[in-house]
Amino acid sequence: MHDAEGRRTGAAADAVDGVVPRWVAEPASQEGVARTLAQAGADGHAVLVQGGGTKLGWGPRLESVDVLLKTGRLNEVVAHRHGDLTATTQSGITLAETNERLSAHRQWLALDPPDRARATVGGILATNDAGPRRHRHGAPRDLIIGMTLVRADGVTAQSGGIVVKNVAGYDVARLLTGSFGSLGVIVDATFKLAPLAEASSTVVVELPDAKVAVGYAVDLLSRGLTPAALEIATDPLRVVLKFESLESVTEAQAEEAVTLAETHGGLGQLLEVDAQNEFWTAHERRVFAEDGTLLKAVVLPANLPSSLSWLDEATASRGLSYVLAGQAALSVLHLRLTGPVEKQAALVSEWRERLTLGRGSVVVRRATAELKALTDVWGSVGDTFEVMREVKRRFDPRATLNPGRGPGGL
């Protein structure tokens, strides 16, 4: 049975992390989202929002879902103001579809997190997820300029606007970005866009160890090279560069990167233009598209070599194995970890002990229920937790939205 909001009884096919929701709602409009939330609030039901469903397992273990609110019918590019280099999309459209449409004017929403064919704009915002080209373009929180959200009480509100420069009022859109659906339901969002580059070049450089690899990356940047992506990855250890600009520029920079690799004792290879896409897909899949635990670790750039060598020893001594890819200059690392679960938990807690608050963090993203039972997926969020809890309480006093699974366990 469907009602106006596309609400029906949950079925096995709707299960999230093995939990079958009691109800599934798939509203076709902002008003439908508002009615769904108002109804859930009145019924005392907890609501989990689902976009492409690629990241719903992130966060603490899901115990139960009363209402699974799917955004799949909110799948339009509302406006592409190409002369302004901005676009507004609904939250349920996938990133791939969005960028397909924006490419008509040779522009794009400059985000490249994994699973782009399934991951929605709303889900990417809710998790502030980003990929290799965060190096140049930033994370979702850096690109968002406006948002329409529906609060837990069913009230719809706007934040920001459609212009790239705007300091009127609190930046509620940025607050919602990365809030894991715990403060409101994003129905549409406005972004500043980037022009699509005329050409791109990819360089893969194999290097003997982490220290040399980071030294190479630092040297490259200090020489004024401007890659769009600067990845460090294992295994084998390598630095992967993507240059995007005019053809003459990407070629020149790529050649410089290959030459520079030699002086660092590395072996650089410029990929054939046609081989680039395949390479980057494989680069992503090695970490993201297999079984195993997914960790996101952030360290200070100067600590990247020591973190990587520690990681080698700490995993080897515990009988764990990992593959890693991340943004070298930002020192944001994504790891896929396999091996005995209790050893994984021990690794996470030892790593966290090594990181002073504010100087790095380790967050467990995808993990088995067993591992989630052994470890706090977020780790400490520090002395602002009380403020976060108060923000959550004000936005969602009845704890309707993704209760207990927001950042820090909100």
Added chain:
Amino acid sequence: MTPEFIDELEQRIGSEAVVRDQSELLTYESDGLVSHRSRPGVAVLPRTVEQVRAVVRACHEAGVPFVARGQGTGLSGGALPHPDGVLIVMTRMNRVVEIDIPNERITVEPGVMNLEVTRQVTPHGYYYAPDPSSQVICSIGGNLAENSGGAHCLKYGFTVHHVLGAEAVMPDGTLVHVGGLAVDSPGLDLLGVLVGSEGTLAVVTKVMLRLLRRPESVRTLLAAFDSTDNAGNAVSDVIAAGIIPAAIEMMDRTTIRAAEAAVQPGFPDAEAVLIVELDGHEAEVAAQFEQIEAIFAKNQGWGVQVARDDAQRGRIWMGRKAAFAAMGRVSPSYYVQDGVIPRSRLPEVLRRIRQLEQDSGLTIGNVFHAGDGNLHPLVCYDDAVEGQAELAERVASEILSYCLDVGGSLTGEHGIGADKACHMPKMFGDDDLATMQLVRVAFDPEGLCNPDKLFPTPRLCGEVPGPYRAHPAEAAGLAERV
């Protein structure tokens, strides 16, 4: 403000850090928006975070409002004191805490000047990107509060993109650490909402900033146009060509002449000039430079000047940055507006402003960040002429309504503060404002932290915003306006 409360403050932080003398307090009665004046009940000048906490705790216990103030260069009355409150002047907290070149970070206290950050790291080949025109005299704490921009934010973003962490005193005196030195911290993005909150959520006592490497190559060029339409179209063509310059600035005839009269930058006498700056890798800059020259030619640009060295580049920027203060050469008074439009609507909005100029009989100069549609119309008037100040204020408000008509914003960088709080309902609905209030009460349930700013209140909105007058620092040539 009771004498007992001031005594209490002196007890807690020492009388040396407390200003209670009524004439001394006059120094602080306004920020850069001098039309709004209010003498604070008392001012304090803490040197340490513990002193800030002691003051805020005392305020919290006694239910006394407080306002943090940096250098007082803000243009929206964000640091306007509360007559029955404490003004917390942060200028003595001006230490550079840590320069960390390997991590490309710097940690500073909020009283450190914007340009000082760049000065500190210049020897290492780094700089701090946000560059409000007042950067010589404005402080980082105020920049964080206002989410300050500048000419180069087209490519490099605003303060929010360059602040990684902050230490802050909550309105109940609790000390918190928001974000950190790493690029991401788990938890809600409180930093994202603290930056740009105009001092209404907490008092920031330490700031961690991201530093950028100096680009390999910088090229600056200027071209003249016979109409603002042509100049506006050239801007659109640059964006359409997929080029994001570091800056694209436009000046119209009025502001060009004012700048010439004041600092003689050698600008062509034209209806409009565009200043474009490209930076980055040498090969990329060179290629884009050629594209820009072609775009200028296509839009009938002429009198192209290319900066051959730092001195020439400095001269061009001096002309641009002097434009505000230079208006004093052509008009006894002027009202400065800060509004934003989608950049593609530039020609049409400029035509409306031109029409308004004719209809009102007041000269309106335009100088603005064309690349991101941030307009700064300068409405000229003469105080000596009866009713002209009021007319100028109405004209400035009218321009703001043009911005909102095309989907723009009330402010691109000066903030809402006390000045535009009453305009907020023109841009946001009741539910939007109520949602922002949820943030406010989560941080500051008693509403003691910089009250009567940003949000429209009946008390506030019974008053009519006044015209712009030069800030004393500006008049003395120490500061310029963006």
